[in-house]
Amino acid sequence: MASVRLASLTKTFGQVTAVDNIDLEIDDREFFVLLGPTGAGKTTTLRLIAGLEKPDQGEVYLGNVSVNDLSPALRDVAFVFQYYTLYPHYTVRQNLEFPLRSKLRRLSESEIDAKVSEVAGVLHIESLLGRETVNLSGGEMQRVAIGRAMVRTPKVFLMDEPLSNLDAKLREEMRTELARLHLDLGFTFFYVTHDQIEAMTMGDRIAVLNEGRILQIGTPDEIYNSPENVFVAKFVGSPTINLFEASIETSTLVVGKKTLVCAIPGTQRSSLEKYTKRELILAIRPEDIEVSKEKKKADSFKCTVYFTQSMGVEDILNLRINDLVLRALVPPKLLARVGDTVYASINMKRSHLFDSETNMRL
Numbered sequence: 001m002a003s004v005r006l007a008s009l010t011k012t013f014g015q016v017t018a019v020d021n022i023d024l025e026i027d028d029r030e031f032f033v034l035l036g037p038t039g040a041g042k043t044t045t046l047r048l049i050a051g052l053e054k055p056d057q058g059e060v061y062l063g064n065v066s067v068n069d070l071s072p073a074l075r076d077v078a079f080v081f082q083y084y085t086l087y088p089h090y091t092v093r094q095n096l097e098f099p100l101r102s103k104l105r106r107l108s109e110s111e112i113d114a115k116v117s118e119v120a121g122v123l124h125i126e127s128l129l130g131r132e133t134v135n136l137s138g139g140e141m142q143r144v145a146i147g148r149a150m151v152r153t154p155k156v157f158l159m160d161e162p163l164s165n166l167d168a169k170l171r172e173e174m175r176t177e178l179a180r181l182h183l184d185l186g187f188t189f190f191y192v193t194h195d196q197i198e199a200m201t202m203g204d205r206i207a208v209l210n211e212g213r214i215l216q217i218g219t220p221d222e223i224y225n226s227p228e229n230v231f232v233a234k235f236v237g238s239p240t241i242n243l244f245e246a247s248i249e250t251s252t253l254v255v256g257k258k259t260l261v262c263a264i265p266g267t268q269r270s271s272l273e274k275y276t277k278r279e280l281i282l283a284i285r286p287e288d289i290e291v292s293k294e295k296k297k298a299d300s301f302k303c304t305v306y307f308t309q310s311m312g313v314e315d316i317l318n319l320r321i322n323d324l325v326l327r328a329l330v331p332p333k334l335l336a337r338v339g340d341t342v343y344a345s346i347n348m349k350r351s352h353l354f355d356s357e358t359n360m361r362l
């Protein structure tokens, strides 16, 4: 296994800068997730690591060795593509055996059998081993593709949205399986996804990528609880974080068209005073808004339930107060219905403020 380091890595296609001066260090055995929306440059970054693209600028290191001049085969990385590439008229077993039959490996038939059975067991594809891959469903193909990468013991395991074609139930199961597999095998994982739930549940660390640039690198906890900019705050978390225009006036935070006036927690007051009169963005997670049917807290404000969505364990309420709509996450036992009057209070200690010009955290 090996660590991965990217130094000032840049790749352009004509006018498009797909990867823009990226610096990253992934530790040996780490489960590292690259998270970003479509077109962010995720696949291009993986292809640069695998050697399938040449960078315009910068270096790729595996371990401490620059691999810029090594062909993909010599880099010894396993790649699970976004669009799976299996040998269609081979059986599932033959697809899994293929990397093991390489002359470099010299494995015995019983060793190959044992490895294939082990991987097939983990991926629940034992019953498919005799089938031609051309007849498999998308989800089955994807698991075979993961299996084919897994049978080897590569330096680094590169995975490009490997679960995107699975149904929701199977995806959840595979998330756990992959994370478990990572623990057991201790591979270095570089995992690409646009799904923030995958990133949050599987990653040791996450890098958020947009337009070829890395916006933040951190643990799931850091990314979720201390987003460094508006994009990260918005991209991670479901239901989406609430964002409101705000400004600081005489030590209070004025939100919307003077709809809400919130107290700034004492510890933050002095450090925020220099932002007085600047255009700011206040961000509040839906779970940091407490809702009750009676006015329980002095700082709670009256609003109307505009829409409700049940998620089983929790309900999402859309609350309206003049020009503002707030999303709040509440226990279903609140039994709030559309049209009800309720009282909401914001946990300001858990809120975030951003400069609306730079979109950066204050």
Ligand SMILES: Nc1ncnc2c1ncn2[C@@H]1O[C@H](COP(=O)(O)OP(=O)(O)OP(=O)(O)O)[C@@H](O)[C@H]1O
Residues within 6 Å of the ligand: 013, 016, 017, 018, 036, 037, 038, 039, 040, 041, 042, 043, 044, 045, 082, 194
């Ligand atoms: N071979 C290519 N030729 C021209 N442009 C390309 C090429 N490969 C990628 N791009 C462009 O580079 C940008 C990044 O593409 P990339 O495939 O890396 O994004 P991505 O984050 O993997 O997106 P998705 O989530 O949709 O897979 C996009 O604007 C894309 O159109």
Ligand SMILES: [Mg+2]
Residues within 6 Å of the ligand: 042, 043, 044, 082, 160
């Ligand atoms: Mg992609």
